[in-house]
Amino acid sequence: PESKTYGYVLDTPKHGWSGYDFLGRMKAWRDIPYFWTTDVNGAGWAEFETGAAKDAQNMVYLTVGTGVGAGIVSGGKLVSGYGHPEAGHIFLQKHPEDHYEGHCPFHGDNCLEGLAAGPAIEARWHKSAKEIPDGDKAWEIEAFYLAQAALDYTMILRPEKIVFGGGVPHRETLFPLIRASFAEQMSDYLDVPDLEDYIVPVANGDNAGILGCFYLAKTLL
Ligand SMILES: [Zn+2]
Structure with a gap:
């Protein structure tokens, strides 16, 4: 609150938003308390409160749609530091049969979003995720990432639950593939919960974001 730019949008690739006095504009509209967080934190918090991770204290919510983002709860609190985490841009090893150049404007084919978001699937296979049938190689590669x-x-967080939301995980056949690939890549190194209970879809549906903001507001007021 002491900062001159408190409530301003910082540098962002989203056109027209860099340096925008968001809080000032909202306060001018209606002078009530405001808090803000990321859309994925909102949805993740809803899954933590009443969704797939309601019995966990430590969870990761990952949304895979037009981009990839994560809301992380550790010890019952949303993880945040110098800023919010950007766990959708972690660097990955490429699938040996994948030659797609990636679509992240910052990291190309080095990061998760560049390789696994909806637009990456569409650009790689020249059709939308919805048009790709179950059993296609596309899903094996997606699950690998x-x-x-x-x-x-x-490895980093040892959560009790990893919840997948967003448009791409609407494809239910992805889940067995993700669990199988996870087991193979983990190679028995760490003890994790039963994979059926560990890597799971959202329980709050597509309204999780707004629902989570409501729950968060209740904890802050
Ligand atoms: Zn990236």
């Missing part, structure tokens, strides 16, 4: 991300989160 999502499993690798789950593996990295497991």
Whole structure:
């Protein structure tokens, strides 16, 4: 609150938003308390409160859609430091049969978002994720990347639950593939919960983001 730019949007690739006095504009509209967080933190918090991770104290929520983002809860609190985490841009090892150049404007084919977000699937296979049938090689490669991300989160955070949301994981056949690839890549190194209970889809559906913001507001007011 002491900062001159408190409540301003910092540098962002989103057109027109860099340096925007968001809080000032909201306060001018209605002078009530404001808090803000990322959309994925909102959705992740909803999964933590009443969703797939409601019995966990430590969880990772990953959304895979037009981008990839994560909301992380550790010890019952959203993880944040100098800024919010960007766990969708972790660097990954490429699948040996994948020659796609990646779509992340910052990291190309080095990061999870560049390799596994919806637009990456579409650009790699020249059709949308919805048009790709179950059993296609595309899903094996997608699962390899999502499993690798789950593996990295497991190594660093040892969560009790990893929850996948967003448009791409609407494809239910992805889950057995992610779990199998996770087990193979983990190679029995760490003890994790039963994979059926560990790597799971969202329980709050697509309204999780707004629901989570409501729960967060209740904890802050
Ligand atoms: Zn990236």
